[in-house]
Amino acid sequence: MKTSTASPLPPAPRQSKQISLFLLALLIFTVSICLRMVSWAEVVPEQPALRDGIYEISKPEHLAWFRDTVNGGNINISAKLMNDIDLSKNSAASEWLPIGQDSHTFNGTFDGGGHTVSGYLAHNVGGGDFSA
Numbered sequence: 001m002k003t004s005t006a007s008p009l010p011p012a013p014r015q016s017k018q019i020s021l022f023l024l025a026l027l028i029f030t031v032s033i034c035l036r037m038v039s040w041a042e043v044v045p046e047q048p049a050l051r052d053g054i055y056e057i058s059k060p061e062h063l064a065w066f067r068d069t070v071n072g073g074n075i076n077i078s079a080k081l082m083n084d085i086d087l088s089k090n091s092a093a094s095e096w097l098p099i100g101q102d103s104h105t106f107n108g109t110f111d112g113g114g115h116t117v118s119g120y121l122a123h124n125v126g127g128g129d130f131s132a
Contacts, residue, residue, distance in 0.1 A: 045068050046059075046064075047065050048062035048066070054079060055079040057080065057082060058083055060086075060087055066099065070099050071100065073104050079108070079111070080110075081115040084118070085118075087118065088118070088119025093119055094120050095121055095122075
C-alpha cells in the first residue's frame with residue numbers, strides 16, 4: 001500500500017484576503033495608539049522655586065525636574081503642588097516615569113495641597129500599569 005503525505009492546502013484567496021485585511025487593521029490600530037502616547041522623556045525639566053526648603057511645583061516641567069532629581073538619588077527633598085497639573089498632550093495620556101525607583105526610594109515629603117496630577121500612564125508600578 002502506497003501512502004502519500006499531503007501538504008496542507010494554502011488558504012483560499014478569500015480567506016487570505018480576510019487575514020490580510022485583519023492584519024492591516026491591527027497594524028493601523030497599533031500605530032494609532034502609539035502615536036497618541038506622548039512621552040515626557042523629551043521634556044526639558046525646569047527647577048521650581050525653592051521656598052523654606054520646599055520646591056513649589058506649578059507645571060509639568062517642574063514635576064519632571066523633581067522626578068529626575070529624586071530618581072537621580074536626592075531622595076530626601078520636599079515639594080508642594082501649587083495647582084492641578086495635566087500631563088496629557090492633545091488629549092492623549094503621557095507615559096510617565098514614576099517618582100522614586102527601587103534603587104532610589106523617595107523619602108521626602110510631597111504635599112499635594114488638594115491638587116491633582118492627571119493625564120499620565122505609568123508602566124510597571126508595583127508590578128502593573130497605573131494611569132490617572
